[in-house]
Amino acid sequence: MKIAILRERLAGEKRVAATPETVGKLKALGADVAVEAGAGEGSRILDAQYAEAGAVIAPAAEAAVKGADIVLVVRRPEAGSLKGAAKGALVIGALDPYGNEGEVAALAKAGVSAFAMEFMPRITRAQVMDILSSQANLAGYQAVIEASAAFERALPMMMTAAGTVRPAKAFVMGAGVAGLQAIATAKRLGAVVSATDVRAAAGEQVESLGAKFIMTDALKDASGEGGYARELTADEQAAQQALVASHIAKQDIVITTALIPGRPAPRLVTRAMVESMAAGSVIVDLAAERGGNVELTRPGEVIVHNGVTIIGFTNLAGRIPTTASQLYARNLLAFIETLVDKETKALAVNWDDELVKATALTRDGAVVHPAFAKAAAPV
Amino acid sequence: MKIAILRERLAGEKRVAATPETVGKLKALGADVAVEAGAGEGSRILDAQYAEAGAVIAPAAEAAVKGADIVLVVRRPEAGSLKGAAKGALVIGALDPYGNEGEVAALAKAGVSAFAMEFMPRITRAQVMDILSSQANLAGYQAVIEASAAFERALPMMMTAAGTVRPAKAFVMGAGVAGLQAIATAKRLGAVVSATDVRAAAGEQVESLGAKFIMTDALKDASGEGGYARELTADEQAAQQALVASHIAKQDIVITTALIPGRPAPRLVTRAMVESMAAGSVIVDLAAERGGNVELTRPGEVIVHNGVTIIGFTNLAGRIPTTASQLYARNLLAFIETLVDKETKALAVNWDDELVKATALTRDGAVVHPAFAKAAAPV
Numbered sequence: 001m002k003i004a005i006l007r008e009r010l011a012g013e014k015r016v017a018a019t020p021e022t023v024g025k026l027k028a029l030g031a032d033v034a035v036e037a038g039a040g041e042g043s044r045i046l047d048a049q050y051a052e053a054g055a056v057i058a059p060a061a062e063a064a065v066k067g068a069d070i071v072l073v074v075r076r077p078e079a080g081s082l083k084g085a086a087k088g089a090l091v092i093g094a095l096d097p098y099g100n101e102g103e104v105a106a107l108a109k110a111g112v113s114a115f116a117m118e119f120m121p122r123i124t125r126a127q128v129m130d131i132l133s134s135q136a137n138l139a140g141y142q143a144v145i146e147a148s149a150a151f152e153r154a155l156p157m158m159m160t161a162a163g164t165v166r167p168a169k170a171f172v173m174g175a176g177v178a179g180l181q182a183i184a185t186a187k188r189l190g191a192v193v194s195a196t197d198v199r200a201a202a203g204e205q206v207e208s209l210g211a212k213f214i215m216t217d218a219l220k221d222a223s224g225e226g227g228y229a230r231e232l233t234a235d236e237q238a239a240q241q242a243l244v245a246s247h248i249a250k251q252d253i254v255i256t257t258a259l260i261p262g263r264p265a266p267r268l269v270t271r272a273m274v275e276s277m278a279a280g281s282v283i284v285d286l287a288a289e290r291g292g293n294v295e296l297t298r299p300g301e302v303i304v305h306n307g308v309t310i311i312g313f314t315n316l317a318g319r320i321p322t323t324a325s326q327l328y329a330r331n332l333l334a335f336i337e338t339l340v341d342k343e344t345k346a347l348a349v350n351w352d353d354e355l356v357k358a359t360a361l362t363r364d365g366a367v368v369h370p371a372f373a374k375a376a377a378p379v
Numbered sequence: 380m381k382i383a384i385l386r387e388r389l390a391g392e393k394r395v396a397a398t399p400e401t402v403g404k405l406k407a408l409g410a411d412v413a414v415e416a417g418a419g420e421g422s423r424i425l426d427a428q429y430a431e432a433g434a435v436i437a438p439a440a441e442a443a444v445k446g447a448d449i450v451l452v453v454r455r456p457e458a459g460s461l462k463g464a465a466k467g468a469l470v471i472g473a474l475d476p477y478g479n480e481g482e483v484a485a486l487a488k489a490g491v492s493a494f495a496m497e498f499m500p501r502i503t504r505a506q507v508m509d510i511l512s513s514q515a516n517l518a519g520y521q522a523v524i525e526a527s528a529a530f531e532r533a534l535p536m537m538m539t540a541a542g543t544v545r546p547a548k549a550f551v552m553g554a555g556v557a558g559l560q561a562i563a564t565a566k567r568l569g570a571v572v573s574a575t576d577v578r579a580a581a582g583e584q585v586e587s588l589g590a591k592f593i594m595t596d597a598l599k600d601a602s603g604e605g606g607y608a609r610e611l612t613a614d615e616q617a618a619q620q621a622l623v624a625s626h627i628a629k630q631d632i633v634i635t636t637a638l639i640p641g642r643p644a645p646r647l648v649t650r651a652m653v654e655s656m657a658a659g660s661v662i663v664d665l666a667a668e669r670g671g672n673v674e675l676t677r678p679g680e681v682i683v684h685n686g687v688t689i690i691g692f693t694n695l696a697g698r699i700p701t702t703a704s705q706l707y708a709r710n711l712l713a714f715i716e717t718l719v720d721k722e723t724k725a726l727a728v729n730w731d732d733e734l735v736k737a738t739a740l741t742r743d744g745a746v747v748h749p750a751f752a753k754a755a756a757p758v
Binding site (some may be wrong): 014043044046127128130133134137138141145146148149151152153154156158160161162163165185188189190278279280307319320321322323326327330331334 | 507512513527530533537541542564568686699702706710
């Protein structure tokens with residue numbers, strides 16, 4: 001069993017799909033591990049460290065992939081880059097299939113079995129494999145760090161000989177994994193934190209972190225599948241917007257984290273709301289990659305509008321790559337452990353396992369995931 | 380009595396010497412206040428906000444200075460820019476006279492009475508006027524924010540479903556006002572913090588913030604004047620360096636804050652020490668403006684050496700200008716309150732007051748401060 005780790009191709013993607021820690025454990029599972037030279041560079045992992053953990057360093061991607069039974073990636077690789085892999089090789093990563101159906105079909109055609117880790121079910125057994133949670137947690141942390149760095153004031157209250165400095169007011173929209181970590185980090189730094197979420201259950205978690213929970217009365221609960229929110233009705237949306245509009249004008253830092261799987265990000269903050277904020281305020285839009293929660297967000301950019309800085313980085317977890325890779329690699333390792341027979345030390349995928357069924361996009365030349373099979377089927 | 384507030388000329392200096400809050404209080408002292416247009420821009424203060432507080436907005440510096448009895452600045456202005464001020468006008472700011480004796484002489488020649496706020500004695504009555512403390516406090520905070528933003532890992536320990544992430548180790552060198560705030564901020568963010576100082580008394584303060592105090596046995600105490608450290612002997616320096624060398628190799632974040640008034644910054648971190656640190660580590664050198672505590676620091680720049688990021692910003696407080704201006708302006712206001720007769724609402728400088736004697740650089744055409752008068756005297 002050969003496992004290949006590729007260097008990421010996407011510009012600015014500093015994460016890597018395995019670390020020396022997980023390479024050692026993959027070896028213990030019985031795998032030969034090949035790491036493309038320089039794969040860990042962005043996460044400050046040297047080739048020598050991989051080698052010390054037992055990996056062979058391949059000078060280029062082709063050599064790493066050659067004969068591989070499993071290819072580990074952060075981002076979806078181009079189908080062409082997988083040539084030479086074993087027949088039916090598993091390709092495991094954050095494959096981002098929504099809106100990329102053509103690329104998924106190409107992976108099917110290349111004969112690989114592609115697994116989208118972001119479809120891992122949110123069940124207890126799979127928590128350790130949950131890349132969305134591990135990366136969202138870090139994105140929430142990093143959002144506050146980026147906001148603090150861009151903010152022209154101190155976050156904590158400071159009582160000095162020259163008088164008191166009031167603490168910054170931070171508002172977190174969406175109290176999922178990212179939002180809760182953003183709340184915790186902003187609290188750590190001494191900000192006065194409030195948060196909103198359309199899922200009523202989030203209120204208790206927000207308050208347990210010491211933040212104020214803000215929710216419109218018009219909205220009892222909008223919990224959806226898998227811990228995400230459902231889309232709101234027009235009336236609910238209007239009520240929520242009115243509440244946000246009056247609250248946001250008084251905030252110094254706003255962090256938006258609202259995502260609905262497979263849909264564009266909901267628009268939470270309008271241009272008028274941005275313009276109601278004081279100059280010097282900072283907004284971090286964690287949904288920038290899906291179009292943004294903020295009307296003015298430019299994905300991948302930092303802009304200033306009327307003195308308000310809007311940070312639209314599309315890969316916040318990737319901005320603390322060392323920690324992000326560490327957790328991501330552990331997520332992948334935990335999944336691989338379920339795919340290997342511990343006796344024979346060989347690949348033994350149980351295609352009826354709910355984890356496999358939930359994440360498998362392609363198999364035997366076809367797109368097999370129910371959400372995509374139809375789109376890919378010949379008409 | 381007319382008080383002028385100038386827009387700062389130094390590139391990147393976003394602070395301003397008065398805020399709408401202090402303008403209101405200067406008015407209450409009986410002053411007319413003229414603010415140069417755009418003076419508050421870098422600190423997010425609009426001309427309209429100054430006007431609302433009672434200031435007249437002057438279209439240019441000349442108009443603001445014309446007939447002024449007091450000119451408030453952050454940085455030392457060029458003598459030429461003070462033409463038109465009242466005879467013997469007070470110029471109050473962070474005048475940075477060391478090494479700038481020619482510029483100080485020029486201020487004397489221009490006939491103004493220049494006050495260097497950084498010479499304010501460290502006595503109880505003058506605490507509220509202590510610009511070094513108010514700005515160092517913010518520099519210490521900002522050092523940790525900058526370090527966190529440059530650091531490619533999370534600072535806090537994180538216990539996640541994918542396992543634990545160890546907290547970052549931060550080491551603060553010099554536990555003065557800046558160092559103590561850096562310790563407090565790094566602790567807030569969840570780092571494991573240690574600190575060193577050559578003044579034995581600092582140990583208790585470091586420990587009261589929950590950080591570990593590290594000091595060589597060879598050094599009992601090196602407290603100097605005014606709460607600063609004295610210079611170390613060669614033996615003491617060697618012992619301190621040996622201790623630091625072994626400690627620093629295990630640190631993720633190092634913040635250096637060692638300054639000796641009127642002297643170049645002591646060299647605490649050698650090239651070899653930097654090279655002993657793991658790639659991905661971050662150093663912030665708060666002494667960059669005085670040449671740096673780190674051998675490799677390039678003042679004003681951020682460099683990467685062997686994977687270690689060295690941040691050499693020369694004006695960290697100026698990187699949170701809104702808060703820095705708020706406190707700086709209050710420091711100046713408090714000093715001015717001692718220079719004005721509350722009954723007559725006119726300037727009434729008591730040249731025998733110890734605050735005045737300590738800070739006055741020039742008067743009646745001469746350099747009068749004992750530390751500079753000799754250098755400026757005709758041979």
